[in-house]
Amino acid sequence: MINLRHMNLDDLTVFKKWLYTPHVAKWYHDPQDWINEVEKQDSDFNWIYHFIVENDGTPIGFCQYYACKDSDELWEGYTALGGSYSIDYMIGETDYLRKGFGKKIVGDLTNRIMLHNDAKRIVVQPEPENKASCGLLLSCGFALDTEKEVYVKPLI
Structure with a gap:
């Protein structure tokens, strides 16, 4: 069973380790940017909801969500x-890896986002070469907007 708990600064050690693990580093470029975001989650990046994913109390991953309007991304x-x-x-x-945890994480994030009154959709843009992530999104009910190369899941 997984649990998403609020990420705190005590989690930085394991988070840094993950960012430099080859299967993560391949997709999470500029690890220092990610680290800075987490270090400033109570100030500059307080609009992002950061979580540590635990399986039976053991940290196994990281996830986050945010309202696109709060970022500088146009999506x-x-x-x-x-x-x-x-x-x-x-x-x-x-x-x-490859044990169904990704699907549970995306499902939990989706449920959390749906609690926001303004939530209408989730948009994600993994690198096209990241076949695992692209397949995961499709299995979670996202559709690829081929014109914009963005995966979209309507929430209404």
Whole structure:
């Protein structure tokens, strides 16, 4: 069973380890940017909801979500529509890869976003070469907007 708990500064050690693990580093470029975000989650980045993913109390990954309007990303026009949220996720521990945890993480993030009154959709743009993430999103009910190369899941 997984649990998403609020990430705190005590989690930075394991988070840094994950960012430099080859299967994560391949997709999470500029690890220092991610570290800075977490270090400033109570100030400059307080609009992002950061979580540590635990399986039976053991930290196995990281995830986050945010309202697109609060970021400086345009999301191929989806931000302007209003009600758009985005997510990021990773399984940091290699022993937990390809065991269905990603689907549970995306499902939990989706449920949390749906609690926001303005939530209309989730938009995600993994690198096209990240076949695992692209397949995961499709299995979680996202559709690829091929024109904009963005995965979208309507919430209404």
